[in-house]
Amino acid sequence: MNNQNSAIKIKSRRALALAMATLATGLFASACGNAPKTTTSGKGLKIGSLLPVTGDLSSLGQQMPEAARLLIDTVNKCGGVNGEPVTFIPEDDQTDPTAGTTAMTKLAEVDKVAGVVGSFASSVSTAAIDVAVRNKVVLISPGSTSPVFTKNAPKYQGFWARTAPPDTYQAQALAKLAYDKGAKRASTIVINNDYGVGFEKEFVQAFKKLGGTIVNESKPTRYDPKATTFESEAAAVFKDKPQAVAAILYAETGSLFLKSAYEQGLSQGSQILLTDGVYSPSLGEQVGKTSDGKYILAGAIGTVPGANGPALEKFSKLWTEKTGKPITAYLPHTWDATALLVLAAEAAKSNTGEGIKSKLREVANGPGKEVSDVCEGLALIRKGEKINYQGASSNVDIDENGDVVGSYDVWAVQPDGKVTMTGKVSPK
Numbered sequence: 001m002n003n004q005n006s007a008i009k010i011k012s013r014r015a016l017a018l019a020m021a022t023l024a025t026g027l028f029a030s031a032c033g034n035a036p037k038t039t040t041s042g043k044g045l046k047i048g049s050l051l052p053v054t055g056d057l058s059s060l061g062q063q064m065p066e067a068a069r070l071l072i073d074t075v076n077k078c079g080g081v082n083g084e085p086v087t088f089i090p091e092d093d094q095t096d097p098t099a100g101t102t103a104m105t106k107l108a109e110v111d112k113v114a115g116v117v118g119s120f121a122s123s124v125s126t127a128a129i130d131v132a133v134r135n136k137v138v139l140i141s142p143g144s145t146s147p148v149f150t151k152n153a154p155k156y157q158g159f160w161a162r163t164a165p166p167d168t169y170q171a172q173a174l175a176k177l178a179y180d181k182g183a184k185r186a187s188t189i190v191i192n193n194d195y196g197v198g199f200e201k202e203f204v205q206a207f208k209k210l211g212g213t214i215v216n217e218s219k220p221t222r223y224d225p226k227a228t229t230f231e232s233e234a235a236a237v238f239k240d241k242p243q244a245v246a247a248i249l250y251a252e253t254g255s256l257f258l259k260s261a262y263e264q265g266l267s268q269g270s271q272i273l274l275t276d277g278v279y280s281p282s283l284g285e286q287v288g289k290t291s292d293g294k295y296i297l298a299g300a301i302g303t304v305p306g307a308n309g310p311a312l313e314k315f316s317k318l319w320t321e322k323t324g325k326p327i328t329a330y331l332p333h334t335w336d337a338t339a340l341l342v343l344a345a346e347a348a349k350s351n352t353g354e355g356i357k358s359k360l361r362e363v364a365n366g367p368g369k370e371v372s373d374v375c376e377g378l379a380l381i382r383k384g385e386k387i388n389y390q391g392a393s394s395n396v397d398i399d400e401n402g403d404v405v406g407s408y409d410v411w412a413v414q415p416d417g418k419v420t421m422t423g424k425v426s427p428k
Helices: 002-031 064-077 097-110 122-134 167-180 194-209 231-238 251-263 283-287 312-323 331-348 353-365 374-382
Strands: 046-051 087-092 115-118 138-141 160-162 185-191 221-223 244-248 271-274 301-305 369-371 387-389 408-413 419-425
Touching: 046 064, 046 097, 046 331, 064 087, 064 312, 064 331, 064 374, 087 097, 097 115, 097 122, 115 122, 115 331, 122 138, 122 160, 122 194, 138 331, 138 353, 160 331, 167 194, 167 244, 167 271, 167 301, 167 408, 167 419, 185 194, 185 231, 185 251, 194 221, 194 244, 221 231, 231 251, 244 251, 251 283, 312 331, 331 353, 331 374, 331 387, 353 387, 369 374, 374 387
Parallel strands: 046 087, 046 115, 115 138, 138 160, 185 221, 185 244, 244 271, 271 301, 369 387
Antiparallel strands: 301 408, 408 419
């Protein structure tokens, strides 16, 4: 009897949590005028997104749902999937694992989606993937780059993939960039989550392999994702006067750390190395200016997964026409994640996660005709032909771990505070 009552209570709490999540999503969408609208259909394929519209990664994440919606609108205009329009249900994960788990549970158990584009933060994807696998929902991330997903791939049972390459490669690219700039002694500061710690490990290995030394290797500096002050962390990172500091951060908390380091007079003389997690066109403004009006971050350099796929030009043109905005990091990866979900569903002739899983690598890798237009791909599949989707971010050839290999752009903060792309760097 006690076990039965406990089970009823657990079910009741879950139902209440799901109801609250649904209500919160509705209130958020109503309060936020630029929130992507749900593209609805009575039946057919349902695709969700789990992306950071708010929180520490919102500077990058706010436009991602719009890229997914644009892909789905395009697909619906050319016949939908399996003869029906696709329904799109966006959710804000708030760059928070707890909020992300709640939103993922709603998508899987209330909305009954077959696939989800997300998340962006590795920590949120780590929390959400268990919900996805349990409910047989395919989760394709446009930006969760932690190496932990490669390591844990077998337990995801094929319900996980990503269109951005793992940080194993980006860490190698950043280490090479640092070493090529003449740095032989470096330190690291990372956000204490799957993304930061995973990147840190790979960077340390890569930099040492090149012949460099990590001066704080024995006592790495990691900060709490919810931290608001960073004086002690800044002091620890710069105390041994490293030639370079690899700062693996998120944009909002990261800008506070970088400003704190400057205000303590610590960062001068060290090359600041940044990554995709902190990348934002407004980063220079976020960190701020010196007392004489110069931008604190001027001269900082970083890496971010680039986009060089065959579909990039067409996507960029469509995005600009529809939104009036320039392409920013990870939008092509979001477009491709959504494209793979709809193409796999059509190939499987099924609007389920299990169906998508069964055809995901087939439409991504071939064999079949190479196509970069999602509507062309759907048309060929309907005729019984096989395709090899070539995306906007890359050729999106997904391996058995759900990983792709990509290129990396180098960016820099200019004297005027603007963030510009300055070149490319390869992992090796």
